[in-house]
Amino acid sequence: MASLQRSLGRTQTAQDQISSGKQLRRPSDSPTGTVTALQLRGEIRANQKYSTNADDALGRLGAMQDNLQDSTVLITKVRELTLAAVSSGGSSTPEANKARAAEVEQIKGTLVQYANAKYLDRPVFGGFTPDASAYDDSGAYVGEDSGQTMRAIGPNAKVRVDVRGPEAFGTDYLVDDNGQFVDEDGALIPAGSPPVANPEQLFKLLDKVVAAMRSGDETGLNASLINIDKASENMKSTLSEVGARYNRVTQMKQSAEDRLMSVSSQLSDIEDVDLPKAIMELQFQQTSYQAALAATAKVIQPSLIDFLR
Known part of the structure; x- marks a missing residue:
């Protein structure tokens, strides 16, 4: 019996x-297998979170990448208009320059829209700001200029997923011929005071270009050309950095998904019945x-x- x-x-x-x-229906079926299964389940949850963080990072970086790329095109257009305004000949008449000034004003409005681009209803260039925009209508920065937004995308691997407005669109500080920061009056700013080493704030620069075009200030336009080139170089540098972060997140996301498949297969070997x-x-x-x-x-x-x- x-x-x-x-x-x-x-x-x-x-x-x-x-x-x-x-x-494995209860720990007594296989104590060793149960411990291994619990460890694998923890690793699966971690990799799922890494993948989710990577998706969020790709969304933010992608939004910044698209808007920076479009902004670069518009800055190039502003440079062409400024260069045409200082050229000698019939094309640089006061009437033509006024028309160019109007076009630059429209470009500035579009650039402000790009600077206020959002992801999940938060401005991507606004830092930690709780407000709905990073720049006001005049182009003044109203975001939070401290701290960085990070995402964990792998074991001991974090990536920055934000770009503050002054980093991409310039600060309110100027750079003299010696590469030192000065204010609008030419006074030297102590080292470490500027938030980032960027050229003149782009939207103020565009206002100067518009004023110089309308007044026929050739000297001012020549000076603005130099600052436009600096703004363009800074924008391209920022775009390159964002692209590098995007590529890294993409690679780490693929790595997390590959690891997730591997761990899931190991868990299936332990838990699932043949x-x-x-x-x-x-x-x-x-x-x-x-x-x-x-x-x-x-x-x-x-x-x-x-x-x-």
């Missing part, structure tokens, strides 16, 4: 494995149980009471 109960228990175990699809093997085991246990029943019937012969019944 004890053998029959053990055989029946093994049959029930095989049947439970087939119905659940799991060979269905063909389990079906064969169930059939074997059923046959064994039937044979045990037949053997028991021969050992325990019917008594006289059984015949009387």
